[in-house]
Amino acid sequence: MAMEEKLVINELEQGRELAKRLISNLKHTSSVESSKIMISEILRIYQNAILMLSFKEDDKNILKRSREIEDKDSKTLSKKRKLSDKKTEEVKVFVGTGSIDDGYCWRKYGQKEIHGSSNPRGYFRCTHRFTKKCPAVKQVQRSDEDPSIFEVKYVGTHTCNNNSTSPKTTTTSFSVSMMVEEGNRVGLTEQTEDIKPTKTEEVMISLEDLEYKKDIFKTYSFSNHETENVGGWKSNIFQENLSPATTSGSGMTSEIATAVEDWGTVDSCFSSLDNIIDLGQDLWS
C-alpha cells in the first residue's frame, strides 16, 4: 500500500475516533464548545483526506500529460532562452486541487510586469536545475480578477525526484493538534479553476485552499533535505509595489521571513507555499 493511501486511511481513522468521542461527549457532557471543537477537527481531517487523494490524482495527470508531449523534437538552443523550447517539449499540467506546492524546491529567478495585467509574474525554476539538471519551471501570477487567487503555470518535468521521499513520513495526529492551535476554520474550501485549452494550462488556486494544504504539509516531517538547502531559504512567491521598473516587489519579504522562522521545523522547500499562505492570511485579516 502506498504511503499516501496509508496516510489517508490514518486520517479517516482519526476522524472515526473523533466522531466516537463526539458521540460520547454528547451523551455524557453538556459542553457545547468541546463538541464544536471535535466537529471542527473531524471536518478538517476529512478535508485532509480529500486533498491527499487529490494530490494523487494530480500526479497521475502529470505523468499522463507528460508522456503525451515527450516525443516532441528538440531544437537547437541559443545560449539564452534555454527554457523557451521546454514549453513545446514538456508541459506539466496540474488539474484539481493539489498543485501549487508539489514538494519540490523552487528558486525564483525573475519577475516581470505582464502587459495587460496589473500584477507581476514570478518565474521559478527547480532548485536542482544545475545540480540534477532538473528542467522544471513554474510561473506564478496573482489573478487580476481576484487578488486572492494565484494563477500557477508549470512547465517542464522534474527529473530531480526531489519529493520522492517527501512529506509523508509522520503520523497525522500532529496535524490535528496543529489545526486546533491554528484556529477553527471549518468547511470545504472554495476553489476556482480555469483550465485553458492551450499547450500550457493554468490552474487557479484559492488561498483558502492553500491554507488547508499548509495544514496537511504540517502533518509531515520532511526528512529529505537536500544539502544545498541546509540553510533554508526564504522565497517570496510575489513581490509587488517596491519599484515601478520592469520588475517589482511586494513588501511581503518581512512577513515571509517571519513566517519561515515560525515554521522552522518544516522543510525549507515548502517555504514558497508558506509565503503564499501567509499572504492569504493577511488578506483575510
Place this chain on the structure above:
DNA sequence: TATATTTGACCAAA
C-alpha cells in the same frame, strides 16, 4: 561564506 532574492539588461518571438 554559501545560498537565495532582486532587478536591470539581454534575447528571441510575435
Place this chain on the structure above:
DNA sequence: TTTGGTCAAATATA
C-alpha cells in the same frame, strides 16, 4: 517595436 522569458551582477540573509 513590443512583449515575455531568462540571465547574471548586486544585494540580502542565515
